[in-house]
Amino acid sequence: MKEKKDKTGAIPRFLNGTYTVNEAYVFLEESNDPVNKDIIEEAAFSVWRESQFLEKTEESLKKEYREEAYALLKKIGKKKRKSLKPLLAAAGSIAAAIAVIFSLFRLYEDVSRQDIYYECIETTYGERKDITLPDGSMVILNSCSRLRYPTKFTQQTREVRLQGEAFFDVAKDPDRQFVVSAGQFCVKVLGTAFNIKSYDMDEITSVKVDRGKVQIEMPEATMRLSAQERVEVNSLRGTIKKHQDLYETAGWRKGCLYFDATPIQDVARELEREYNCSIVFQEGQEFDNLISGEHDNQSLESVLQSLEYISGIKYKKNNRHILLYK
Secondary structure, eight states: OHHHHHHHHHHHHHHHTOOOHHHHHHHHHHTTSTHHHHHHHHHHHHHHHHGGGSOGGGHHHHHHHHHHHHHHHHHHHHHIIIIIHHHHHHHOSHHHHHHHHHHHHHHHHHHHTTTOOEEEEEOOTTOOEEEEOTTSOEEEEOTTOEEEEESSOOSSEEEEEEEEEEEEEOOOOTTSEEEEEETTEEEEESSOEEEEEEOTTOSEEEEEEEESEEEEEOSSOEEEEETTEEEEEETTTTEEEEEEOOSOTTGGGGTEEEEEEEEHHHHHHHHHHHHTOEEEEOTTOOOOOEEEEEEESOOHHHHHHHHHHHHOOEEEEETTEEEEEO
16 A cells, blocks of 8 residues: 555656656656556546646636646547557556657657757847847847857747846747756746846846746745746855845846845946956955945946945946955
8 A cells, every 4th residue: 555655646746747767767667567557547637636726816827737737638648549558558568658658759859859050149248139039039138148049949848048147028838838047047937028147156146027927946946936026046155035026127128237135246246247347356355245226327437436335345446447445
């Protein structure tokens, strides 16, 4: 009885795509047992039923999940009647049928990707670029950033890779997720607008939603964000902060700098990227200031003066080289 309970716990994870590699192998090995046929069907319908108990505030998302689950189950049932029956009769096991399906799927993926090429768009200091992706999604790439994407998306997913910061306005496609991999973030949406900031050297990385909803997967957690919500990850302190943010999303598109308890080191790096300058801190001095404030289309000199006023950190400027000191 315990063995069956363990399997019924692992199978939903397998169907949901939340299994580990070891669990996948165990699942395939143990599925030779005919009793697993009933367990798999029960688990599949359980996964579908769970989608009906999402929060009422997420009606549209609940409907999408339910429709996806129903379509998947309908397709599985149809394929099982037409294809799996002879496979099961020939192979004598569910594991063999699943292995055949996985092999065909991977072969299709390999063939479909053979003629896919990738574009790589980069920006330098003080530069921004507008990009239109193959599906019509719009991207604005901030300074010192890099976006890699295929010249055409596959039938299964729309996936891009980001280094730096970008604002995404994603074209709606209920049949294909849009996925952005950016450092420790993996952001998944169907059609929405959001900003990702993920510079390798920054202490804080963040995702801010402008409209719609997004799902964010990280090594430490998985969460959903709605419009005007932001999540910040502090890699130095190991903290995750989710909160409402009513300021304009990606104000940098209009030349606005916005800091909210931002470490002074991150502020310095952002000024370097925005104004194409070099900023260093006086050796032997500690700088643990957190900076808050908004600067609209101001010169570098004006921003430095504001920093000095609110934090007491002085500066010496020699052309594009700046020294911060106390």
